[in-house]
Amino acid sequence: MASLISAAAPPGTIIEMTGIRKVYDTGKVKVEALKGIDLSVSRGEFVAVVGPSGSGKSTLMNLLGCLDTPTEGVYRIGGETVAGLTRDRLADVRNRRVGFVFQAFNLLPQISAFENVEMPLVFGGVPVKRRRERAAEVLERVGLGDRMDHKPTELSGGQMQRVAIARALAMDPDIVLADEPTGNLDTTSGSDIMGIFLDLAAQGRTLVVITHDLALARRAGRIVEIRDGKIVRDVPAAEAA
């Protein structure tokens, strides 16, 4: 659990993708969602991924988060080659190295915000005492210290997404992946959430955020644009028009 406690990790490359292809075989048709992606992300970077709907952004995020495996290509996360890992090892990688934030929040509805945040810590085998402290700590950080015992249904969309961010941070992952985190939120809650991401980036957290929100994208350090399964632009945000 050393990674959980150490706040600052040594600099270096966290994500390294070379020649990644992903083909969905639905039986009748094969959809090539990614057509050769080369991407590397260094520690502390804030990357915004943009592109039209259906271009392969979510597919890319699933591969980055080890939720799925590429059809072709080499993927390394934190120096570890993902290809050939067992299902359980992949689960461990997701648990330790990756924090997910989804457009649809994906909180477990029957348990409290606190228990939702505890969940990855349970999977990570964090002892009870440390687990409670940590869950409370990250919930405080997203400004929900006073809502910990609420069920997701008792929270607003923005609050739910903040719980999800707290959950993603719980295991102190190498990288936080967010797939259109503001897509389901009204403008005010959306900019709230954006604010949290910017704070996290300022604290040196490595972030990959898929977004339609150009305002947010422009405040990221780097913009990666995907079209039709390929990276068509990869530039520092300052250069983006």
Next chain:
Amino acid sequence: MNARVIFRLFLQSARLAGKRAVLTIAAIAWGTVAIVLLLAFGEGLRLQLDKNRRSMGENIAVIWPGETTKPWKGIPPGRSIRVTADDVPYIAERMPELSAVIGEVTSWRTNLTYGKKTVNGRVIGTNVVYGEVRKHYPKEGGRFLVPTDETERRRVVFLGDELAADVFGKEDPVGKTLLVNNNAFTVVGVMQKKIQMGMYGGPDAGHAVIPITTFKALFGRDRLNVFVIQVAKPEEMPAALKHLGEVLGPKLGFDPTDERVFGTWDTVKSSKTMGNMLIGIQIFLGIIGALTLLIGGVGVANIMYAVVKERTREIGVKMALGARASWISGPFVLEGLVYTLVGGMAGLALSILIVTALGFVPTAGNKALEFMGKPTLSLPIGIATAGILGAVGLLAGYFPARRAAAIDPATTLRYE
């Protein structure tokens, strides 16, 4: 760590199950009641039939003298063999391994008269040990024949209970005088009622028993219609029957290897057959019960399949957060087991209640119920039920759990 995570996840998900859990548990409880009652019924039947069977006598063989089928010392086959009352002590002396030998002479249609009432009955002349061997236990206030009855050729008679009721009606026969073909006999005892399964000649309840010596004096014959040998342990019977031929052959003039001289009813052998048949019945009842329980198990599995389907997204989320496959499937297996075990316990408790209640239902007077016995619980039934429950529970949890573990998080979490 694995077990703790699984248990924690189980507690979190189980508290939602509520009404469905109750229904499932009820189905399992019902299946358990079915299997336990069927097995208990089979067990009761087994015990009762065993008792019924033993009521004729234990470890005995009934032997009818017949004709030779092999030549012997120049005499051609087909000679009729006479066994008389005197051969009984002869056999007893030479076959110390027997625990008893008895001879029987029968007078079939004999007038038995008390007061104005005359009944046609069967009279058996036999040895005193007959009482023990053939389980003719006296009702209170009476006795069976005693050795001096035999040595002194006393005119005493022991009556089967139904015959006694026939002749004496409601009167107590003991001490009264019964005319046997117009010869006065004193009734010394009446047989306790018993349910008899095997019989030869007729049911014990319907005959009268007198000393074999008295019989000879009265009817002028002592050629045995049948004789009975008893061994201490069932496994000794084949050797004893073989030895019997060797003992009687030279004396009565037949080839000791001539097995068909006697008609033999080896009750040890036939009880083994019946035991096997009863085990067969038990297994059959067990299978029916197990199938009923299995249906309950399928119900559990079905509900859990529905739960898996309903929670697909939730499972996907957990996988995204780093849950291993076994942490996803573990709670489902545990849930299946818990439902099954709780249902099983409830069913078992209910069965015990029912079996106990049935124990109070009177069966006396109803011949069929008397013959079948009462449902009885036993340790093997408990073990068998627990085993089947455990297997059903595991299977009920296993298949849905496998489906849950096979969920692909990427597909599940796709947001359109």
